[in-house]
Amino acid sequence: MRDDTPIPASTTPHANERLAVLFALSAVMLWSTVATAFKLALVQLAPADLLLRASAVSAACFWIAAAMRGEWRLPRVAWPLALTMGLLNPVLYYLALFEGYARLPAQIAQPLNYTWVLMLAILAVPLLHQPLRARTVAGLVVSYCGVLLVLSQGSFSAWPAWNGTGIVLILASTLLWALYWIVARRADTIGIPLLAWSFTLALPALAAIVIWQGHAINAGDLRQLGLVVWIGLVEMGVTFLLWRRALALTRHTARIGQLVFLAPFLSLFLIGAILGESVTAWSVGGLAVIVLGILVAGAPDQTPESDSTA
Secondary structure, three states: OOOOOOOOOOOOHHHHHHHHHHHHHHHHHHHOOHHHHHHHHHOOOOHHHHHHHHHHHHHHHHHHHHHHHOOOOOOHHHHHHHHHHHHHHHHHHHHHHHHHHHHOOHHHHHHHHOOHHHHHHHHHHHHOOOOOOHHHHHHHHHHHHHHHHHHHOOOOOOOOOOOHHHHHHHHHHHHHHHHHHHHHHHHOOOOHHHHHHHHHHHHHHHHHHHHHOOOOOOOOOHHHHHHHHHHHHHOOOHHHHHHHHHHHHOOOHHHHHHHHHHHHHHHHHHHHHHHOOOOOHHHHHHHHHHHHHHHHHOOOOOOOOOOOOO
16 A cells, blocks of 8 residues: 655655655664563463554554545445455554464564564465566575574474464464565555444454453453554554655665664664563574565565564
8 A cells, every 4th residue: 555645845855855754763763662562461461462452552542543534435345345454454564463462472482573574475376377486485595594593493403492383473464465566555545534344344353253252241351452552553554654655755665665774773772671581592583584585575566665563
């Protein structure tokens, strides 16, 4: 999706680029906090419960943004798309992601989740009819070697006893996120109203899941509320809008896009500093190899501008 908000004529191109970098770096700094926030919140809340509350905050954020732009209505033809997008994100994607984070250390879950870019490159072949390039294959091999480094932690003969379900859920989340962005290609000119409606349509399904799991829907204490609001705004809401704005302002999308690779490394630093996890050199090195593979593979042709999530 792209932001088509016109840039004031008085704003110079040089100033636009400075603003683009400012918006992009703000988004990157905020995104780097979400893995830590996930783990802190999941200590107190079940994944579905956390997702329901955070999605409600995100929906409110998107509605406020839509109101500020004077965009409320969704074309009738877009309703099936809004429902499909809402089921993919936030319902299926974040349920898989949060359930995976609940079962794994953050320094393991976060690099694995970052491989959604690779899954997008794979799915682009059958679903977008894009050719499988040699550099894409090379990048996939490099990045998934990085995944093995993260999971093995350097002990290839006796791997650490990670939760297998958690690993499968995180890897499944990469598939769901890639599918979401392929579906979102059809929403290129609809923008924020579609996001507002898709998150709103997801709320009844999430509430039903929470009730089915036997959790009470309540406000929670101030600590829970703070974490929920942070995740809802930073992971799913305002940060995405900041990133969209950065891409709208810049004439060098690829250059701005590379800033997003700072987020996972900053995230590992916060995981160690705040969560107290002993972040290993294998986790950092494995993440670096994953990012290297992504850079080698390159982006699929004409993929939508997106965030890196956690």
